[in-house]
Amino acid sequence: GAGVSQTPSNKVTEKGKYVELRCDPISGHTALYWYRQSLGQGPEFLIYFQGTGAADDSGLPNDRFFAVRPEGSVSTLKIQRTERGDSAVYLCASSLIVRGEQFFGPGTRLTVL
Amino acid sequence: AQSVTQLDSQVPVFEEAPVELRCNYSSSVSVYLFWYVQYPNQGLQLLLKYLSGSTLVESINGFEAEFNKSQTSFHLRKPSVHISDTAEYFCAVSVKAAGNKLTFGGGTRVLVKP
Numbered sequence: 001g002a003g004v005s006q007t008p009s010n011k012v013t014e015k016g017k018y019v020e021l022r023c024d025p026i027s028g029h030t031a032l033y034w035y036r037q038s039l040g041q042g043p044e045f046l047i048y049f050q051g052t053g054a055a056d057d058s059g060l061p062n063d064r065f066f067a068v069r070p071e072g073s074v075s076t077l078k079i080q081r082t083e084r085g086d087s088a089v090y091l092c093a094s095s096l097i098v099r100g101e102q103f104f105g106p107g108t109r110l111t112v113l
Numbered sequence: 114a115q116s117v118t119q120l121d122s123q124v125p126v127f128e129e130a131p132v133e134l135r136c137n138y139s140s141s142v143s144v145y146l147f148w149y150v151q152y153p154n155q156g157l158q159l160l161l162k163y164l165s166g167s168t169l170v171e172s173i174n175g176f177e178a179e180f181n182k183s184q185t186s187f188h189l190r191k192p193s194v195h196i197s198d199t200a201e202y203f204c205a206v207s208v209k210a211a212g213n214k215l216t217f218g219g220g221t222r223v224l225v226k227p
Binding site: 093 | 156203205
């Protein structure tokens, strides 16, 4: 069966631009997580969804970051007015239930020039 | 808040030698503990986890980790490594009472040499 997929795999943008990163979770998984991994560091939690609603968005660094999951499946992470410090690999994970094993996607590498 | 410290950023080891990756955590509440592995050019994969019960947990490929509550540690060990174990290993915790968001350590890169 298909795992978690993320598109695009790579995104290069200019400072100040808007970007959207997409995550397709494993079919039927109710929980979806976003993490950010900067170079040389472990992943850092951003936000997680239980169904359509954001159950915990405490990891979003500021109001330039926003995520949605309108139908309880695909999620989009949106970053406005990108800054060079936003450059990182953005990881998505899903789990069947909130406390189940998280399955990670391959990530989207975002580079802000 | 929780934090995870992986004391070694890189561990070079010869094939068939043992390896230990150290992980210490800090938390004021009970946590679940995990080790994830990231092979070159692949996504994160769960290696093993401690939720409750026996403090020694094992993976299918020969790794084991032991939860030590008094030392707040969850060190990962393998008695004999293979070239294919070359990867980055991440220790992580999640709080039992607060969803399942993971707090990761900085990672340990294991390079197995022939």
